[in-house]
Amino acid sequence: AQRVTQPEKLLSVFKGAPVELKCNYSYSGSPELFWYVQYSRQRLQLLLRHISRESIKGFTADLNKGETSFHLKKPFAQEEDSAMYYCALSGMREYGNKLVFGAGTILRVKS
Amino acid sequence: DTGVSQDPRHKITKRGQNVTFRCDPISEHNRLYWYRQTLGQGPEFLTYFQNEAQLEKSRLLSDRFSAERPKGSFSTLEIQRTEQGDSAMYLCASSQAQASGTYEQYFGPGTRLTVT
Numbered sequence: 299a300q301r302v303t304q305p306e307k308l309l310s311v312f313k314g315a316p317v318e319l320k321c322n323y324s325y326s327g328s329p330e331l332f333w334y335v336q337y338s339r340q341r342l343q344l345l346l347r348h349i350s351r352e353s354i355k356g357f358t359a360d361l362n363k364g365e366t367s368f369h370l371k372k373p374f375a376q377e378e379d380s381a382m383y384y385c386a387l388s389g390m391r392e393y394g395n396k397l398v399f400g401a402g403t404i405l406r407v408k409s
Numbered sequence: 410d411t412g413v414s415q416d417p418r419h420k421i422t423k424r425g426q427n428v429t430f431r432c433d434p435i436s437e438h439n440r441l442y443w444y445r446q447t448l449g450q451g452p453e454f455l456t457y458f459q460n461e462a463q464l465e466k467s468r469l470l471s472d473r474f475s476a477e478r479p480k481g482s483f484s485t486l487e488i489q490r491t492e493q494g495d496s497a498m499y500l501c502a503s504s505q506a507q508a509s510g511t512y513e514q515y516f517g518p519g520t521r522l523t524v525t
Contacts, residue, residue, distance in 0.1 A: 302451075307449075341412075341413075341516050341517060341518045341519070342452070342500070342516040343515075343516065344513050344514070344515075347513075384451050384452075386451070395440070395504070395506070395512055395514075396442065396454040396457055396465065397442075397444075397452070397454065397502075397514060398454065399451030399452050399453070400451050401449065401450050401451050402450075402451050
């Protein structure tokens with residue numbers, strides 16, 4: 299079964315502190331992993347995907363197949379990072395590339 | 410605005426009524442997805458189209474739900490005999506399938522349905 303688990307509903311950090319949003323997944327095959335972000339009153343948008351290995355807005359995420367994890371990290375949080383973050387997976391070319399989402403983690407960055 | 414659009418943005422209906430939502434994808438995108446999101450949960454897949462063909466439906470999509478994409482452009486999602494449990498945000502997304510298998514789904518703003 300495909301499943302994405304985000305164990306924290308809320309993560310609250312001070313500005314300038316490191317951030318790690320946890321994501322674990324289960325999938326039998328080769329998944330593609332994503333982080334989506336939703337800022338207040340905005341639509342869901344892609345933040346980054348594991349295959350591109352990019353750093354977007356200072357965020358990075360490494361796929362760890364051994365631990366089936368795809369944690370999102372940022373060394374120094376900024377107030378504008380406050381948002382809802384969703385981890386998601388899809389099968390490569392399978393299942394129509396539909397996305398399976400975790401429940402999301404609210405990130406609050408305090409000044 | 411050239412992004413995915415959805416109409417209406419909000420819908421309040423009484424239990425037992427039928428409702429229909431519309432999604433207009435990004436024009437060159439051949440794939441269109443519907444998701445449902447309830448409070449405290451991430452979006453859950455309902456169904457998707459490649460061009461006008463509906464290729465997969467989730468078990469979440471009961472027989473009261475029907476989706477169409479008649480000309481491979483916009484899509485409609487109809488819920489018949491609405492129930493209170495149908496109250497949710499209905500999200501539409503579109504993507505352009507590529508030979509490499511990589512893609513990005515672009516989401517619309519959603520239609521919030523409240524069934525009273």
